[in-house]
Amino acid sequence: xxxxxxxxxxxxxxxxxxxxxxxxxxxxxxxxxxxxxxxxxxxxxxxxxxxxxxxxxxxxxxxxxxxxxxxxxxxxxxxxxxxxxxxxxxxxxxxxxxxxxxxxxxxxxxxxxxxxxxxxxxxxxxxxxxxxxxxxxxxxxxxxxxxxxxxxxxxxxxxxxxxxxxxxxxxxxxxxxxxxxxxxxxxxxxxxxxxxxxxxxxxxxxxxxxxxxxxxxxxxxxxxxxxxxxxxxxxxxxxxxxxxxxxxxxxxxxxxxxxxxxxxxxxxxxxxxxxxxxxxxxxxxxxxxxxxxxxxxxxxxxxxxxxxxxxxxxxxxxxxxxxxxxxxxxxxxxxxxxxxxxxx
Amino acid sequence: xxxxxxxxxxxxxxxxxxxxxxxxxxxxxxxxxxxxxxxxxxxxxxxxxxxxxxxxxxxxxxxxxxxxxxxxxxxxxxxxxxxxxxxxxxxxxxxxxxxxxxxxxxxxxxxxxxxxxxxxxxxxxxxxxxxxxxxxxxxxxxxxxxxxxxxxxxxxxxxxxxxxxxxxxxxxxxxxxxxxxxxxxxxxxxxxxxxxxxxxxxxxxxxxxxxxxxxxxxxxxxxxxxxxxxxxxxxxxxxxxxxxxxxxxxxxxxxxxxxxxxxxxxxxxxxxxxxxxxxxxxxxxxxxxxxxxxxxxxxxxxxxxxxxxxxxxxxxxxxxxxxxxxxxxxxxxxxxxxxxxxxxxxxxxxxxxxxxxxxxx
Numbered sequence: 001x002x003x004x005x006x007x008x009x010x011x012x013x014x015x016x017x018x019x020x021x022x023x024x025x026x027x028x029x030x031x032x033x034x035x036x037x038x039x040x041x042x043x044x045x046x047x048x049x050x051x052x053x054x055x056x057x058x059x060x061x062x063x064x065x066x067x068x069x070x071x072x073x074x075x076x077x078x079x080x081x082x083x084x085x086x087x088x089x090x091x092x093x094x095x096x097x098x099x100x101x102x103x104x105x106x107x108x109x110x111x112x113x114x115x116x117x118x119x120x121x122x123x124x125x126x127x128x129x130x131x132x133x134x135x136x137x138x139x140x141x142x143x144x145x146x147x148x149x150x151x152x153x154x155x156x157x158x159x160x161x162x163x164x165x166x167x168x169x170x171x172x173x174x175x176x177x178x179x180x181x182x183x184x185x186x187x188x189x190x191x192x193x194x195x196x197x198x199x200x201x202x203x204x205x206x207x208x209x210x211x212x213x214x215x216x217x218x219x220x221x222x223x224x225x226x227x228x229x230x231x232x233x234x235x236x237x238x239x240x241x242x243x244x245x246x247x248x249x250x251x252x253x254x255x256x257x258x259x260x261x262x263x264x265x266x267x268x269x270x271x272x273x274x275x276x277x278x279x280x281x282x283x284x285x286x287x288x289x290x291x292x293x294x295x296x297x298x299x300x301x302x303x304x305x306x307x308x309x310x311x312x313x314x315x316x317x318x319x320x321x322x323x324x325x326x327x328x329x330x331x332x333x334x335x336x337x338x339x340x341x342x343x344x
Numbered sequence: 345x346x347x348x349x350x351x352x353x354x355x356x357x358x359x360x361x362x363x364x365x366x367x368x369x370x371x372x373x374x375x376x377x378x379x380x381x382x383x384x385x386x387x388x389x390x391x392x393x394x395x396x397x398x399x400x401x402x403x404x405x406x407x408x409x410x411x412x413x414x415x416x417x418x419x420x421x422x423x424x425x426x427x428x429x430x431x432x433x434x435x436x437x438x439x440x441x442x443x444x445x446x447x448x449x450x451x452x453x454x455x456x457x458x459x460x461x462x463x464x465x466x467x468x469x470x471x472x473x474x475x476x477x478x479x480x481x482x483x484x485x486x487x488x489x490x491x492x493x494x495x496x497x498x499x500x501x502x503x504x505x506x507x508x509x510x511x512x513x514x515x516x517x518x519x520x521x522x523x524x525x526x527x528x529x530x531x532x533x534x535x536x537x538x539x540x541x542x543x544x545x546x547x548x549x550x551x552x553x554x555x556x557x558x559x560x561x562x563x564x565x566x567x568x569x570x571x572x573x574x575x576x577x578x579x580x581x582x583x584x585x586x587x588x589x590x591x592x593x594x595x596x597x598x599x600x601x602x603x604x605x606x607x608x609x610x611x612x613x614x615x616x617x618x619x620x621x622x623x624x625x626x627x628x629x630x631x632x633x634x635x636x637x638x639x640x641x642x643x644x645x646x647x648x649x650x651x652x653x654x655x656x657x658x659x660x661x662x663x664x665x666x667x668x669x670x671x672x673x674x675x676x677x678x679x680x681x682x683x684x685x686x687x688x689x690x691x692x693x694x695x696x697x698x699x700x701x702x703x704x705x
Contacts, residue, residue: 073485120676125685127633129425129485130675133620137672144665261665269493272486282486313513315497322494326476329487333480 017279017332018291025294028301036308044172044184050300052186055193056081056252056264057299060271061278061292062200063244068275069204069217070237071284072121072128076135077245078267080113082260083139084249089151089259092159099158107246113139114242115235122234136268144261152258162188163254189251196247201289203240213237217284273325274299281332298324367629367645370678374652382659395535398655406651407539408433408598412618413625413643414550415594420626422587423567423635424477424484429622430615431495432469432592433599436462438502440600441517441609444524455523462596469495470592474585492619499611518608528604539601546594551640563587567635617668624675625650633679 033042040046051058060077067074084106091102113135120131153159166185173181204210212233215223224230252264274295280287302320306312378385378398388397412429419426440462443453453461469491476487504513531538554560562583565573570580595615602614627633628649629642653674657667680686 120680123685124680124683126679126683130623130627130633130679133623134672134675134679137620137668137675141666141669141672144663145669148663148665266493269489272489273493276486282483313501315500315514318497319494319501322490322497325493326490329476329482329490330480333482337481 015279017328017335018288018294020331021278021291021294021298021328025298025301028298028305032301032305032308036305039308041304041308043174044169045174045182046304048169048184048186048190050297050304051190051193053255053303054296054300055187055189056248056255057267057270057274057296058193058293059196059244059248059251060267061274061296062197062289063241063248064268064271064275065278065280065287065289065292066200066204066213066237067128067241068272068280068282069213069284069287070234071217071220072234072237073272073282074117074128074132074135074238074241074245075268075272076113076117076132076139077241077248077271078264078269079136079139079143080110080242080245081249081252081264081267082262083143083146084110084246085253085256085263086143086146086151086259086261088159088250088253089153090146092156093151093153096155099156099162103250106250107243110242110244110246110249111239112242113246114239117242118235118238121238122231140261143259143263147259148261150258150260153253154257159254160257163257167191187254189254192247192251196244197289197293200244204289209233209236214285217286219285270299270321273321276332277324277328279328282329364630364639364642364645366678366681367642367649370628371645371649371652374649374656378652378656378659381656390535393533393535394530394537400537402648402652402655403540404537405655406648407537407543408601409618409621409625409647409651410543410644411546411594411598411601412622413629413647414546414640415591416619416622416626417629417631417638417640417643418550418563418587419484419591420623420631420633421563421567421635421638422584423570424584424587425623425633426473426488426588426591427485427619427623428469428473428488428491428495429591429595429598430618431492431499432466432595433602433615433618434611435469435495435499435502436466436596436599437603437609437614438499438517438611439465441519441603442502442504444519444521455521459527459600462600463593466592466594466596466599467589468592469595470589471585473592474588477588478581478584496611499614503609503611514611516608516610519603524604525607526604528601528606539605542597542601546597547640547644550590554640559583559586564636564638567638621650622647624671627675627682628678630682632682 029047035041060081064074064077087106087109088102091097091105092099117131117135120126121128165188167188168183168185170183173183176182204213212223212228215226215228216230216233220230249264253259256263275287275292276282276295277298278288278291278293278295280291299321302324303317306314306317375385382398385398388395388400390396412433416426416429440458443458443461444455445453473484473488473491476482476490477484480487500514502513503515503517504511505515505517506512507515526532527538527542529538530536554563562573562578565576565578566580566583570584573580573583598618599615603609606614623633625646626643628646629639629644630646631638631642650671653671654667657670658664662670
């Protein structure tokens with residue numbers, strides 16, 4: 001057998017989509033390094049900044065991956081993130097609560113919200129889109145009920161330390177004009193995000209629950225006939241997603257250190273777009289958390305392009321992202337139709 | 345006496361099983377609540393030569409939603425969903441206002457041409473969505489997600505104006521043309537707001553299209569089972585495409601009205617969350633969100649109910665920011681009551697009660 005044949009078989013279906021995503025990210029990144037070298041695109045710190053800025057999105061996209069693999073969707077996470085930020089800001093700034101206590105409460109809220117949505121979707125068999133749409137409305141309104149003004153967290157030292165603590169890396173140092181070596185740094189939020197990402201990847205790949213998620217997404221009927229507890233698995237997927245959305249909100253709050261009504265509007269669409277670009281099929285059953293990570297990084301690269309260019313308006317970000325989304329969705333649909341034709 | 349009681353029970357049962365029962369009941373509930381709160385609710389007077397009153401206000405404000413929900417009803421009936429309508433209406437409004445010429449740069453295209461251009465923009469968006477859904481067989485929510493994200497961005501790029509010799513996108517464009525005001529306001533010497541006429545026109549047009557031609561039947565068959573429809577000889581691809589096309593058109597009409605209402609184009613806020621309201625209107629109208637069965641009248645009533653609810657909540661002192669909380673609760677309740685699982689639980693509960701009665705006897 002020739003090498004091409006093996007490669008063809010290995011790079012088929014989803015892994016092919018994943019490979020396209022990774023190759024695309026690498027091409028885009030190095031193109032950026034070439035074009036915007038003078039703006040410092042090639043520096044290690046730029047890459048680290050991409051991680052810092054998008055730590056919340058990495059977590060949210062990982063959670064979204066689980067839900068989309070079950071064949072569902074969650075469009076409430078942007079509002080959940082907004083609400084979590086507002087709750088954190090309100091608890092710590094206005095009520096002087098302990099940072100750890102408020103973080104714990106917020107994460108508990110995420111789990112609770114996931115339970116409610118999961119129950120409605122899994123046990124009442126309502127459409128995920130409608131339920132999470134209502135959830136989106138609900139959280140956005142609740143945020144406004146807490147406060148319509150922006151609350152900045154300025155007093156809670158524990159939280160501020162967590163937000164701005166620099167963790168230096170031991171590679172990719174650059175030398176500045178005075179000859180001092182500057183090591184690139186990341187914030188704790190990046191470590192939280194990467195841990196969450198790896199946890200989701202592990203859960204999806206190596207646990208019984210993860211296999212159940214894939215089975216439901218492949219064919220709910222078959223999963224049911226196979227003896228899986230479809231309702232419970234679905235419910236758990238939404239609960240896990242709710243928890244991850246709250247965690248994403250906490251990490252998002254570390255970046256902004258404030259709560260605001262309009263915060264993270266449209267975030268859910270960015271998470272869905274990243275997930276889709278990362279090779280997760282929206283029809284369910286196929287996908288990886290690692291792919292979603294690269295989807296987020298592609299989005300981050302586009303953002304860095306726009307920031308480095310300086311003359312492009314931020315609206316291009318949305319337009320380019322949607323064009324990419326469109327490209328990947330059409331690619332997926334072509335793959336799906338090819339696969340079904342082969343089966344016949 | 346006993347006969348009569350059975351008669352009433354049967355009457356109630358037949359009424360409550362009609363598709364339009366729940367929407368009308370919900371509307372009545374909201375109106376009743378308003379009458380108790382404000383006794384002058386149904387008062388209509390003429391002030392400054394135009395009709396004035398709560399009811400007029402509700403119907404006037406609801407017209408955009410009614411127009412949108414007509415298109416949304418067709419899309420949902422065909423088994424899809426369109427979440428891009430809000431962004432599309434912002435885009436159409438931007439096209440219209442930019443062509444009309446704002447106070448800053450004059451293109452001064454005639455009004456009719458600008459509105460036509462806006463409609464063409466809406467149709468193009470609808471065609472894009474329709475192509476992806478009908479031809480490429482992509483999930484409707486995902487396909488329309490593209491325009492949902494990109495639409496507002498494109499609208500911002502269109503609504504550009506010259507600042508210091510450079511075109512800067514993302515501006516609020518103001519119109520300085522009195523005839524444009526008539527679309528969202530009042531025609532000269534007419535007491536009824538113009539959007540009401542437009543809404544009635546759109547609904548009537550859609551009604552005629554659906555009942556005088558076989559389109560309504562085709563859409564239903566596509567929504568229930570597109571495969572079976574194809575076997576009978578219905579071109580399901582074209583029918584689905586047509587639904588999205590109409591939805592794009594209605595979105596652009598609604599966008600032009602909103603732009604005229606505020607006499608300017610704000611690409612960020614025109615049609616914001618409108619898609620959710622339109623879907624909610626369709627759901628409240630007793631239409632199944634899974635496709636198939638649909639009722640235009642139900643959607644219209646649903647849209648008016650939502651606007652009545654919004655207006656009365658405003659009257660109660662709820663701010664615009666807090667409104668979504670109540671709307672969300674209403675959506676979940678309505679959808680939960682309509683769900684088959686809930687009906688199954690209800691019937692099990694009824695059986696249990698009957699069993700208990702039988703045991704007691």
